[in-house]
Amino acid sequence: MSGAAFSADPLPGKVAVARRCHPSLPFDVERVRADFPALEQTIHGKPLAYLDNAASAQKPQAMIDAVTSAYTHNYSNVHRGVHTLSQRATEAYEGAREIARRFMGAARPEEIVFVRGTTEGINLVAHSFVRPRLAPGDEVLISAMEHHSNIVPWQIVCEETGARLRVAPITDRGEIDLDAFEDLLTDRTRMVAVVHVSNALGTINPARRIVELASRRGIPTLFDGAQAAPHLELDVAELGCDFYTISGHKLFGPTGIGALYGRFERLAAMKPYEGGGEMIRSVTFEATEYNDPPHRFEAGTPHIVGAIGLGAAMCYVEETGLDAIAAHEHELLIHATKRLGEIPQVRLIGTAAEKAAVLSFVVEGIHAHDVGTILDHQGVAVRVGHHCAQPLMDRYGVPATARASFAFYNTRQEVDRLVDGLHQLLEFFGP
């Protein structure tokens, strides 16, 4: 193969970095739908209405192509090789880090650590940053609407150190009770970790206010941004938090990849999370010198192609335009809230004033699993269950809910199909 053939083939990392990623065309839902091959299929003979985006989002062709191209033409291990393919792979991988920096609004790429997902991001912070700072009687503060991934890591480090996990209550509408939250910030609070957008309720939490309240007392903050990243423009530097972590798969990217933002001074002061290759500067049997952030936290061969795919997904979202995405989804939220409100047997769980397009609901007399099965037979994919937030379900006294969660490729017609499906469900189950 000639060199010309290679140079004609664009490097995904290079192209993505070079792109300015400004939205070039006005938002058109039919045009964006055409970018997502999975949306074209039928389920039980009906067009798929994919309303399970809070669990995981479908993938645009541009992202799939970036992954295929990386494996097909530009694949090798990163950071060590002097040969051409290794240089290309390294450039694409580090290019993806730069895209993630820009997407999240970090000051420098060294503040972006590639992780498996939000769960690993939280665990990394819990073990490398918080655990060494915890003494018996110290406290970690979370909220009552957390996903299990922002509960269990803190329980583990609290149990190991004798610290206490405190939980800020939420109101019936599904908003953090900020007065109670503030009262729970004490001179023993070592960490505040809160979800930015709730996957189960859709609540958009007042992140800036939470940072203000915590940082006034010198308490570091972490946000679980898994659900926020696909819907809100992120700017971690402006927000002023210490850590912010997201998942690729909810952001139209691959599974198994995510990003953790950590303020550089924090990362630089932290011990490694895992030991291995990549995270070291020099190793002898007597002592090891650790690499600088972010590599200090990326032991072993990283998920190279995952990161490249994540970068491509972020570019896709930027090109689509987060303002346009937020506007379209808000319209879907308004429409869906109105239409579901017309069904007397439907009760919404989570009615915060600031909400993302997530509607959790229960149908009187009908279990969520039956709701899910019957909607599925009409091609409407919703999530049913506890949404990895069992304490939250207990808070509302329901074992499970059905949840319709929207992305920018969803339409008003799909909202109407959900509502039609619920009418059929009610008819099916009878009085």
Next chain:
Amino acid sequence: MSDLREIYQEVILDHYRKPRNFQALDAATSEARGHNPLCGDRISVYLVVRGGRVENISFQGAGCAISTASASLMTEAVKGKTLDEAKALFHHFHDMMTGPEDDGEVGDLGKLEALSGVRRIPIRVKCATLAWHTFKSALEDDARNAEPVTTE
């Protein structure tokens, strides 16, 4: 919706709306609790076993149409059976629910055959078998408050 009718047969909807033997039994000789953490379904099965026979059986709990109907149908099916017959019925039912879908022979399970359509939705099979696993646990362990069984 026609294949939904094969899953949610009228007998299932009927037993969901009006579950039979839906009560606690103070005189129970054994009792077991079951839980499906995936959907939050909880069930308690109460047994009165005398002379090697299931003299009485009842259940309580909250669950989906399939799990509630399955529990209700189960209580009707095993009441009055000898312990050996009841255990054989458990295995027969279990085989029906977990066997391959194209296995047309489900045997003679009477009204319980109404649940055979659930096989088409593998994730819901556990809804149908929760009550039976709980029943089996109650048969095997006479101690009250035995460890809850789980279908997860």
